[in-house]
Amino acid sequence: MGKVRSLNDLKNMREKLKSKASLRKKGGQTEKVVQVKVAMATCCIASGSRETMNYLTDELEKRNIDAEVTQTGCMGYCYAEPTVEVTIPGKDAVIFGYVDEKKADEIIEKYIKGGELVEGIIPVNYKNIEEIN
């Protein structure tokens, strides 16, 4: 990646990145990929999120599910760690709490494969800056 040379350069770059991401969210033909984000701050890792992330990465591949597993920072739901956000193309993101390997297996089999929700959903209880005019 070369250097970003001006504010305009930066804006173009952002637009490109955004359209790529929105394509993913709409579930366009090119990238029908399930997005999985695992909260991986120090405290999450201490509660076992690394094991959860490894399990999800390995098992989704083994079970031939087209998914992208990435790490993210603190989601804020410390009481329910490890926490995982799953976005199925065309649907709103859902956050699951207390995701150990057993729960991760349930999420793959029931939610990702069948669209059936499993217990342990953490409702998002905040507004992000985009929601405030």
Added chain:
Amino acid sequence: MSEYKLHLLVCGGTSCRNLQSDTLAENLKTEIDKQGLTDVAQVVKTGCFGLCDKGTVVKVIPENIFYAHVKPEDAKDIVEEHIIKGRKVERLLYTDPDKKQIRIALRNCGIIDPENINEYIERNGYEALGKVLSEMTPEEAIKLLIDSGLRGRGGGGFPAGIKWDLTRKVESSIKFVVCNADEGDPGAFMDRSILEGDPHSVLEAMAINGYCTGSNYGLIYIRAEYPLAIERLKTAIKQAREYGFLGNNILGTGFSFDIEMRYGAGAFVCGEETALIHSMEGLRGEPTMKPPFPSVEGYLKKPTNVNNVETYANIPVIFSKGVKWFAKIGTEKSKGTKVFALAGKVNNVGLIEVPLGITLREVIFEIGGGIKGGKKFKAVQTGGPSGGCLTEKDLDTPIDYDNLIAAGSMMGSGGMIIMDEDDCMVDVAKFFLDFTVEESCGKCVPCRVGNKRLHELLNKITSGNGAKEDIDRLINLSNVIKDTSLCGLGQSSPNPVLSTIKNFRNEYDAHIDDKKCPAGVCKALMTYFIVEENCVGCTACARACPVGAISGERKEIHYIDPALCIKCGACEERCKFNAVIVK
């Protein structure tokens, strides 16, 4: 497997469970089965919605409709009206659920991959920097920051824009911009979470700071105890350099700025800016008198602008969204939001960000989901070891910098520890003094010796040897330490003592006059004894006692000798007949 058309999310938070949300979920399932809709609709119990005063809350997805105050007997209506007829149940409808939290500093935490700069850019990252560098003069940018009303989030609440302006006005060819990431309050982890979840927001704000104050060098002072935050910052700095957001000629504007890391050994006092600067210089982490303020004479005797992590994390948003947008959030004198690490005896322990002006009641009983185990709320400590405790009467006070000080506490960096009826306030004061005594750097006498004496007096009281006049001694000594200590650590360390005496004088009196700890925490003041009616003479307690304080023949009532008992609790644990009690 069937594809459900809709899902009913039933809140399974503690407070809703007390309102029979479990029965509601069961009833919904039964109704759905009865109507033959098992393959159409699914009922799922969730975690807390943070809307406890509206419980039980039910959310229907994908329509995203909320029902509030739903009782188990409402299940039939919801299934028949909403699912079958497709009509909303008007009487239960809860439009526009009021989410209490607003995320500004945490806007990217838990959303982006902190090690991927593209995800930061995708969410408008580095645009504030681009805008400031290309379209604003430093003076204009500083004016905007002053107008926004942003106050330092590290504890003191000094207006950030005015601090920048002070540094800008000092003439010097070399100036420094510093990020204070020496987060040390017990129970606080706001800054670490920001650095681990969104490191670029801090780098971006530091570069803006450099442009405004006339500095080309940034330093992040972070404790070595935060290895993951350090790792992610290093990755972020490397990526920002590759993209040209750090380094020479940033975004083609001719402005150059770079950032290096400095590691601390985890001393609490190094959060004080002069001590922090000395630690970075390789000297002992001890504070010095102000003035000169760091903005005039700081790192290597050059003008230095020190801001806290959370303050920085707010700055890009203020520039990209504008002053008007920011000023709508918060109170008149305290704008924006504050991140709190909610800990202690609360159901939803977590990292929260709330608009200033919210009440403690909303934070503890809605976002926090109430007190664990249905116990009674007693107090909340804000500001960590430098703050004070707030009680029942303060629950409806809007949280902002000035109100918290008026109530005898302080905002501090954002630790919020909730205490219930089982916490002894004298013991809490002792806990914080323990910390301060450990962390005092020892340079000035009031803090080094005074806090030690305070701690001894508290120890005397909790061990049952307190005298009536000890309370006055505590108050007097506290005031002397506050008035005469060199830095913020000593000036605030007696706060937990003063505020617990002010709010819980009765607990101190009980320890001193009655030699009792009302909460049952202070071991020395507790007596173990055996309830005669319950004792069957099984001898289990006598065998468990490590000091042979329990006597009694087999199948006869046993007796604990209070003179020998060391109050270890082994007998209570071992007894199967609830015959050992403690008072």
